[in-house]
Amino acid sequence: MALAASPDAPGVTLADIQAAARLLDGVATRTPVEESRGLSALAGTRVVFKCENLQRAGSFKIRGAYVRMARLSAAEQARGVVAASAGNHAQGVALAAQLLGIDAVVYMPTDAALPKIAATRDYGAEVRLVGTSVDEALVAARADAERTGAVLIHPFDHVDIVAGQGTVGLEILEQVPDVKTILVPIGGGGLAAGIATAVRALRPDVRVVGVQAANAASYPDSLAAGHPVTAARLATMADGIAVGTPGLVPFTLLQQAGVEVRTVSEEGISRALLLVAERGKLLVEPSGAAAVAALMADPGEFEGPAVAVLSGGNIDPLVLLRVLRHGLASAGRYLQFRVRIDDRPGSLAALLAQLAASGGNVMHIGHVRTRGDLAIAEVEIDVQLETKGPDHCAQVLDQLSAAGFRIVPG
Structure with a gap:
């Protein structure tokens, strides 16, 4: 049966996301979906993983980064780009810059995972370590852009970034046509906003749920306040979603779409990572396991088929060892x-x-x-x-x- 589109959300439209999908053809991998019988039994409904941990550069971030940078003018590309990230956006920007022949400088927190730093450099970007959070790195990146004229490639707060990330939603609807619930990790909100925009236009009956780490949760307070609010603390193993303040573009889209946001504990994240590794035979980083943690925390709460987006797989082996031990203890x-x-x-x-x-x-x-x-x-x-x-x-x-x-x- 053909899908009828409802009115598009402002800022990013279904047409924008479909155009981004055409632009990414041959660039981003159409990542597989894998049914998880182990998690399905725990959640009380059929659960399918959307494996963005198997995406190029190890996360969904190449989608938005490439779309944003490919749409720069020749003069803008010649000035180079600058970005800030804990690791996944850094690698997405670095890979996109390599593919497009653009010079890239990426600011990363001083405690960013060493494999993420090394991978970003291997793609050809210059890495500069500053601050203790993505928010602090972003301040440095903005200052660099103002000083040098380089184009800031924001990790989540731009319509092209959201449109690129929204292509994940298009793929889910095609790969799991009977999907009822989609659970998405949330940091700044770009991935969830893109997916929600695509889903709201094509399948308004599908429930989209955002998931944040309880120790770095800016969205629940922001949605309650009606505007972006900075999180009181950022103390989570899930560095990929440890973002202090929501982006205005994704926040507006998520607010209009009525997306609910749930939080999960550190114990829940570590147990989810363990389950994905042990039962799903997939390697994910803590932020990539957040959606799984929500399904494990509230069995029977989500109508199936439920798709859990595994947003990334870039994890330091030493962190993996600690998280697995933590997960084993929690279990x-x-x-x-x-x-x-x-x-x-x-x-x-x-x-x-x-x-x-x-x-x-x-x-x-x-x-x-x-x-x-x-x-x-x-x-x-x-x-x-x-x-x-x-x-x-x-x-x-x-x-x-x-x-x-x-x-x-x-």
């Missing part, structure tokens, strides 16, 4: 506890034998002998144990108590 796969034993030969061996019999795998053991509440012949043992899940954790502790070991509360 009850790690057990950490303290036990007091007699400080005499054989006591630790007996504890380890009991742990081995329980089926747990010891990851770390630490001794404490100097606490003031310890008896002179006691030692406290810190134990980190790999387990099979929450039920196994409870079983291990019950078996230790039954064997006479004293578990220290807290």
Whole structure:
């Protein structure tokens, strides 16, 4: 059945997004969709991943960056471009600049992930590290543009950027024609605004839900206030969506489309990343797992088929290691506890034998002998144990108590 378009949202139209799709033909990858049986079982409905983590440069950002830069005049392209990003937009701009033959300077926070910095440089852009957030890097980028005449390629607050990102929405509607809900990670809002604009025009029955990290959530307060509001804090592992202030263009589009925005915890993000890696066999960064975290947090809340946009896969291996450990702990796969034993030969061996019999795998053991509440012949043992899940954790502790070991509360 043919899809009838409703009136377009102001600022960015369906025609703009369709034109962007033509411009990106042969440039951006038409990323696959993959059904997740594991997440479908948890969410209580059919769930499909839109795998923008498999996009060129590792995220959806090449879409908007290329559209914006390809539409610059010859004189503007000759002046070069400047951008600010925690990593994904940086790589999108750098790759687009390489493809278009444009000089690019990218400002990134000083704590940006090293692989993202290296990849941006490998695409040929000059990287300058400044500030501790994307917002601070953006101030430096704007100053550079004013000083040098280079064109600022904003990560989300421009109609061409939003139009480019909106091509993800067109692909979802074609690839999952019976979709009922689309969940999208939100930082500045460009991706969600583009998808919402395309979906609102072609399939107004589809529910679009934005997802932010609770520790870096500017949109809920902004939508309540009716205008962009700066987040009180930015303290999340999801650096790709750690944006302090919404962009005016995407905010206006999302507000008009009536898009709801939900927040997810750090524990939820880490557990989602673990599920995508373990069950979906896909590598995503924390921000790329935000939509999955929302589905896991509220099973039965979203009508299916539900599409979770995996917005990016650029993650530092060291961060991946920490996040996976965090996710395993949140999922009850790690057990950490303290036990007091007699400080005499054989006591630790007996504890380890009991742990081995329980089926747990010891990851770390630490001794404490100097606490003031310890008896002179006691030692406290810190134990980190790999387990099979929450039920196994409870079983291990019950078996230790039954064997006479004293578990220290807290």
